[in-house]
Amino acid sequence: MDYRFSAGEVPLLVSMPHVGTDIPDDIAATLAPCGRLLADTDWHLEQLYGFLGEMGASTLAARWSRYVIDLNRPPENTNLYPGQDTTGLCPVDTFGREPLYLEGRAPDQAEVQRRLALYWQPYHDCLRAELDRLLARHGRVVLWEAHSIASVVPRFFEGKLPDLNFGTANGASCDPALTERVTEAARADGRFTVAVNGRFKGGHITRHYGRPGPGVHAVQLEMCQSTYMDEMAPFGYRPDLAEQVQPVLRTMLQAAIDWARA
Template identity: 70%
Template sequence: MDFRFEAGKLPLLVSMPHVGTDIPDDVAASLMPCAAARADTDWHLTGLYGFAREMGASVLSARWSRYLIDLNRPPENTNLYPGQDTTGLCPVDTFGRERLYREGMEPDEAEVRRRLELYWRPYHNQLRAELDRLLALHGKVVLWDAHSIASTVPRFFEGRLPDLNFGTADGKSCSQGLEGAMIKLVDSQDQFSFVFNGRFKGGHITRFYGNPAGGVHAIQLEMAQCLYMNEAAPFEYRPDLAGQIQPLLRELLGAAVEWVRA
């Protein structure tokens, strides 16, 4: 399978497009040694959000590494943050600007199209199908796009990233009521810093599928990885840290479901 999927009963779909680490052998042979570390993976999110399945949420997670193709980029490869540095649909370098491909082996247009059909489209077909199923059942649905990134990445932002970075495409991908419920909840605690629509406003999934008028309310959460894991290789999961953030994540998802059912 090109993804891992479990159907739930709640009006909630948790998407994890950057947790994949697999790369087909033919593509792996063209990559530089630095690619083997998969350093830019959203590590351990399936475990961190394990409670979502217990709650009854649908969960969709990627199999393939973003080094093969980025499932959270538009198929046209347009820049989601004009004027700012980003990696593309088929990245040619790492977040640390290390070259990913051996000399002369970068994917050409035909190869990008091939990867779109083989590896990008199955994930999005499943995402769309599950949103439609949940809409038919409930009338409204929350799409929670779960991400994480190292807390310091000078290429993309200055200094240390806030702990929790919520993106709603500047309020376009979900209702103001849902965004307000999320703000109220995180504002009621002082353990974790947060921002809405800061450096990360939501990627392609949040922006494309978020359609409040059509019943789909999409929110992206980009978490600083130091909240639940070691940010240096081999990127170990830290249950002691994860146990501190998981109650808030559970509250957020629970509040989102409560809002959409109201």
């Protein structure tokens, strides 16, 4: 299976497109050593969000690494942040600008199309089907895009990121009332810094599937990995940190469910 999926009963689907760590053997053979480190993975999010089953939420998590293909990029590979540096549909370098592929082994257009069909499309087919199911059942559904990133990545932003970075495509992907509910819950705790539509405004999934008119409201949360794990290899999970941010996550997601049901 190309993803891990669990169907829930409440009007919430949590998507984790960058948690995958598997790389097919034929692609792994073309990677430079840095590619096998998988440094740019959204590490441990399934563990961090491990309470979702108790809440009755649907979950969808990637199997394949973003180095195989980035599930949160548009299939035509347009830049989501015009004028700013970003990685593409099939990345050729790491966030630290290290070449991902051995010399002459980077994917050509035919290979990109092959990966789109084999690895990108199944995730999106499942995502669309589950949104449609939940929408038919509830009339309104929240799509929560769960992401994480190192708190300092000079390639993409200056200094240290806020702890919790919400993206709603500058308000286009969800009702403003939903944004207010979840960010109020984030700020109420007082221990974590918050940004809304700052450096991260939501990727392809947030922008493409977030359609407030028909009833699909999408929110991306890009968390600093420093809130729950070690940011250096071997990228260990830190229960002592995670137990501080998990209640905030749970409160935000419950607020999203309650809003969708209202």
